[in-house]
Amino acid sequence: MRKDEFIYQQMLKAIVEHHLLPDVRLPEDQLAETFQVSRTGIRKVLHRLALERFVTITPNKGAHVAKPTAEEAEQVLDSRILIEPVLIDGVVAHWSESSKTRLYDIVKQEKVAEQNNNLKDMIQLSASFHTELATLSGNLVMAEFVNQLTLRSSLVIAVFGSKQSVGCDCGHHHDLVDMLDRGEAESAKVWMKRHLEAIKASLQFTIDKPKSINFKDLFSTI
Ligand SMILES: [Zn+2]
The missing domain is CATH 1.20.120.530 (GntR ligand-binding domain-like)
Structure with a gap:
């Protein structure tokens, strides 16, 4: 599996399994360090997730897990x-x-x-x-x-x-x-x-509040 495909699948899994809750910030630098790739590599994955609406990217605020109402x-x-x-x-x-x-x-x-x-x-x-x-x-x-x-x-x-x-x-x-x-x-x-x-x-419309995330711990366990 290509590295960006692997990262994409890992992040999608974390979203689907509720390890990454809606509205959680996805900082490029921390993710790049976690997956040992460049920030450009992470940006590519975040853009793919954004195209598929799992992630929202806002100028100056960066990427967050999407939060549908x-x-x-x-x-x-x-x-x-x-x-x-x-x-x-x-x-x-x-x-x-x-x-x-x-x-x-x-x-x-x-x-x-x-x-x-x-x-x-x-x-x-x-x-x-x-x-x-x-x-x-x-x-x-x-x-x-x-x-x-x-x-x-x-x-x-x-x-x-x-x-x-x-x-x-x-x-x-x-x-x-x-x-x-x-x-x-x-x-x-x-x-x-x-x-x-x-x-x-x-569907159940109650979502837990996002807590701070240690990306290294998270992706070493899933
Ligand atoms: Zn069906």
């Missing part, structure tokens, strides 16, 4: 509840063996992440499942839209969610792929709506 979190999920079921018709219309293989492949990886209790991978894989599904609808404008929403959703789940928010009781992604493969568009739409509503219901 409860209202924003609800709006992100409400938008997904509106859009994603509508895309199912397109997915069914364009369905092929390769759609099935692509989705089952992600489902398989999700199961491994779940067995290993790896919340970071679970969140990332769940986002790629939904994005892939939207892409398979054939409407690439909507797919791009869903991609943005799932990224924001990943942050929301990282901040307000738990294992329940990804491996939810409303059933596994596997069930949805089975329905799509049988061409059951209506049941798939109902499933998707319930699935996203369950994720929304699993």
